[in-house]
Amino acid sequence: MEQAEDLSQYPLELTGKNVPMVRFKKVAKRYGSLTVLEHLDLDVAEGEMVTIIGPSGSGKTTVLRTLMTLERINEGVIYVDGKPLTHMEKDGKLVPASQKYLRAMRSKIGMCFQHFNLFPHMTALENCMEGPVHVLGIPRKQARERSEELLEMVGMADKRDQHPSRLSGGQQQRVAIARALAMRPKVMLFDEVTSALDPEVIGEVTNVIRRLVSDYNLTMLMVTHQMGFARDISDRVCFFYRGRIEEQAPPSELFGDPKSDRTRQFLSAVKEAV
Amino acid sequence: MSYFEFLVAHGDLLLSGTLVTAMLAAVSIALAIVLALTAGLMRLAPAGPVRWVATVYIEFFRGTSLLVQLYWIFFVLPLFGLSLDKFTAGFIGVGMNLGAYGAELVRGAILSVPKGQWEAALAINMSPLTRMRRIILPQALVIMLPPWGNLLIELLKGTALVSLISVADLTFQAKQINATTFMSAKAFGTALIIYYVMARFIITPLMRWLERSMARKLGRA
């Protein structure tokens, strides 16, 4: 066990004007002696699209995974929608969140994975209906209509009765986006959603995400290697280096006139690779 | 009667039973290995009849029960003029039964040696026999050792059935002690623990050691 952290320094909830949709407050994540996130502070406003870039091992995926509660954090507190996510209030103090509390809070967050992680034994439509019917308790008929709408939106309506093994990577990822949206999350996380795709189908997935940005008032966090895509879609880009934010700025500024040497080095290395 | 007193009173019987079990297992293992290699290779022979003989042996022994086979060897074979003493009948039954399972492991392992190895041996003009002996079998051995570890434990467990044709092995002695003392938990419990120790602390470590040294020989460690 590590030394207990003094949690009283963190507020029980965020109040006042301009409460961010997501707030990382001094969040640390370690695997044994390896520090992945080092006292990370990060706010994401409601409706904002934030993209995280950086070299591999810089902790960018961990930001999403801790936010989805797939991994526990070692220090700090994450807030979602003004309330603590990783902790909960008990007798006026913050304590680590119980499973029950996590379940309640998780409903605000949806995630799409690099390898899609569709359920292989269910059709596209069943994948989308699983959560709404069995977690949210929405009647089947209603869940079905909503899922069909979403599949339509991602351009997969005609494949709704296919199993994932019959779909291309790009098609699977679009179904995965519909599946996550079907849970009506307030925050959507995209974890390298185009990294496992063949180059010619990347566009069909990025186009869906573009539509989400323009048509929905969703808060989004995205980790990607597609610099061009990050540039024209994000409100803000964060460059991660060794578990912390080295630099963050609107995309035009970060890509056009990076302040940090490390950012510059990274961006020129990426440009050469392309 | 305390457990200690129980051990003092019946330890000699349990010990002699353990020795018989160990001996019977050792001879059965030797027989099973010879049969497994022979039948496994025969299954891959080009000549049909050779393959069929092996297939009949394997399917017959895998398709019926060890206990049925033991009874048949011990009670029925004498009717055909072939009388075996119970120890011999016991290890032949156990060895032939587990040899049939082993043959499938041998065959599977040989088939899973990469095709390139067969072709490379052919390319340097090796005879089929040399190729099998020098190139294929050593690699197949490494592949099949882990499942053989499980098979040997199955064999050790199988030897317990020879008690039913009155071989005085560990199970037989436990039954005797139970019949005379009615201390079932102590008698059978002790025997179970002895089998467990033999499987987990003798066979398993021995096989692990064998796996490691074979892997080293092939330069894979």
Place this chain on the structure above:
Amino acid sequence: MADWDWDFTWEILPRLLAATVNTLLAAGIGYIIAMFLGLAFALAQRTPSNTLTMAVREAVEFIRSTPLVLQIFFVFYVGPEFGVVLSPWVAGMIAIGLHYAAYLSEVYRGGLENVPQGQWEAATSLNLSTARTYFRIIIPQALPPSIAGMGNYLVGIFKDTPVLSVIGVAELMQTANSIGSENYRYLEPYTMVGIIFLLISLPSAALLRSFDAWVRRKLGMN
């Protein structure tokens, strides 16, 4: 040279066939017990409790490494020592069910570990409950690759039922023993038992193999 007596063979055949039903019954009941108990063993090894995991692991290891015949004796004879008298059938089913539960738990464990981590994460991201995740997402994916192993042990438990004769369960072996000692003829009953076992186990093994292949094809595996 022994003479095969066909009249005697026909005479004992109905008794042997009746006993075959008992053998199949014993294998079936034992297997059903093993299927559920084995799942419990496998799931118990996935709880957060390290003590429980270790204890179940050791128990499974112990059951797998010791002879079934001795376990049958143990269950049958130890009960009365503590005032619990079990009938041969009950003791036999407990012992053989427990024995194969240990084997099946290993099959399940392998299947469960085969399900990619991403499936768990997707289930978490959709906020599915633990029970729902297991029964709707994980187990349906763990089952198909386990079918081959489960089939092997189904044939295995069938071939192990003769061991139940040691405590007098009236299955095939026990019946053959009785016939033998009543008539002083062992050739026909023991040979017939062997043939009946072959006639059942070889086709069932082949059937199970094609069932496994069918499931794999159906699910687009391989």
